[in-house]
Amino acid sequence: MTTDPRPAPRRPALMLYLVKQLELVVRARIDDLLRPTGVTALQYTALSVLERQPTMSTSDLARASFVRAQSAADLVRVLERHGFIERSVDPQNRRRRLITLTPAGRSFLAEYDGPVAALEGRMLAGLSAAERDAFRTVLSGSRRSLAHAAAQ
Amino acid sequence: MTTDPRPAPRRPALMLYLVKQLELVVRARIDDLLRPTGVTALQYTALSVLERQPTMSTSDLARASFVRAQSAADLVRVLERHGFIERSVDPQNRRRRLITLTPAGRSFLAEYDGPVAALEGRMLAGLSAAERDAFRTVLSGSRRSLAHAAAQ
DNA sequence: CGAATCTCAGCTTGACTGAGATTG
DNA sequence: CCAATCTCAGTCAAGCTGAGATTC
Numbered sequence: 001m002t003t004d005p006r007p008a009p010r011r012p013a014l015m016l017y018l019v020k021q022l023e024l025v026v027r028a029r030i031d032d033l034l035r036p037t038g039v040t041a042l043q044y045t046a047l048s049v050l051e052r053q054p055t056m057s058t059s060d061l062a063r064a065s066f067v068r069a070q071s072a073a074d075l076v077r078v079l080e081r082h083g084f085i086e087r088s089v090d091p092q093n094r095r096r097r098l099i100t101l102t103p104a105g106r107s108f109l110a111e112y113d114g115p116v117a118a119l120e121g122r123m124l125a126g127l128s129a130a131e132r133d134a135f136r137t138v139l140s141g142s143r144r145s146l147a148h149a150a151a152q
Numbered sequence: 153m154t155t156d157p158r159p160a161p162r163r164p165a166l167m168l169y170l171v172k173q174l175e176l177v178v179r180a181r182i183d184d185l186l187r188p189t190g191v192t193a194l195q196y197t198a199l200s201v202l203e204r205q206p207t208m209s210t211s212d213l214a215r216a217s218f219v220r221a222q223s224a225a226d227l228v229r230v231l232e233r234h235g236f237i238e239r240s241v242d243p244q245n246r247r248r249r250l251i252t253l254t255p256a257g258r259s260f261l262a263e264y265d266g267p268v269a270a271l272e273g274r275m276l277a278g279l280s281a282a283e284r285d286a287f288r289t290v291l292s293g294s295r296r297s298l299a300h301a302a303a304q
Numbered sequence: 305c306g307a308a309t310c311t312c313a314g315c316t317t318g319a320c321t322g323a324g325a326t327t328g
Numbered sequence: 329c330c331a332a333t334c335t336c337a338g339t340c341a342a343g344c345t346g347a348g349a350t351t352c
Contacts, residue, residue: 071344
């Protein structure tokens with residue numbers, strides 16, 4: 001091959017870079033929204049996961065979020081202190097402590113439902129409903145494709 | 153309004169949740185790839201940004217990444233220690249220290265170019281080239297839409 | 305006895321704030 | 329004199345590992 005005096009073609013930005021930048025900026029905007037309440041975006045997100053999947057233990061939440069049980073335990077402790085969740089021993093398996101949202105937890109979520117939806121709307125401005133769904137689908141599909149270490 | 157005995161319709165997962173989960177899993181896979189070298193995914197990503205934009209100071213890198221100059225400085229120090237970059241005072245403005253990739257930095261990037269591209273391929277498996285481009289475009293567009301705090 | 309869950313304790317990474325020196 | 333850059337120092341958030349108790 002010959003040496004080419006022109007500069008190498010500029011490679012596209014890493015997907016990891018783009019995804020991380022987007023995560024960073026969305027989180028910043030949600031933290032802005034929630035700042036007056038003292039609740040972080042991470043805590044709000046965990047609460048919304050617990051609402052969608054109503055019968056979970058701390059370990060279940062950890063598995064759903066790809067973190068260690070000990071990390072999830074910190075988060076759960078904060079939500080409990082806020083009065084957003086309660087935990088009670090699972091009678092089926094007394095090792096497990098099942099998490100349930102309290103009315104305060106539900107109304108907190110309800111209060112920010114509109115503002116957060118508006119934020120997501122701003123984020124996806126200019127896309128049709130079909131394109132938004134497609135974006136969402138690609139996000140979850142990509143996550144699934146990489147959920148476990150490479151086979152080879 | 154009447155009380156409806158049926159459960160409330162399940163809301164879709166938060167975009168923030170989906171984006172964060174994807175970031176988490178991509179980073180884990182890249183860390184797997186790089187583990188033998190002792191370089192983190194964050195450091196690798198910064199290096200690739202510096203390759204794409206060859207004349208930057210630490211402050212420029214910080215602005216491009218939405219972090220404080222002090223945070224970027226930590227990262228730059230590590231890359232310098234690895235021998236991947238060098239810095240020299242900008243003769244135009246002696247406050248600035250311009251970053252340049254060393255041959256070692258370039259060959260490190262080149263070495264992982266294939267494996268990282270394969271990983272991104274696995275992540276976007278099943279999408280056409282047009283769909284991949286569209287996904288990339290939506291990612292950067294969304295970031296731009298939220299880059300600054302809400303006007304209202 | 306092994307595996308899962310929960311808790312306590314301590315560590316690390318990667319962000320942050322604040323302060324001071326140099327330069328434009 | 330003010331603003332930008334760089335460095336040093338200390339703090340914080342959110343992950344991690346390891347160890348011990350309880351339960352299946």
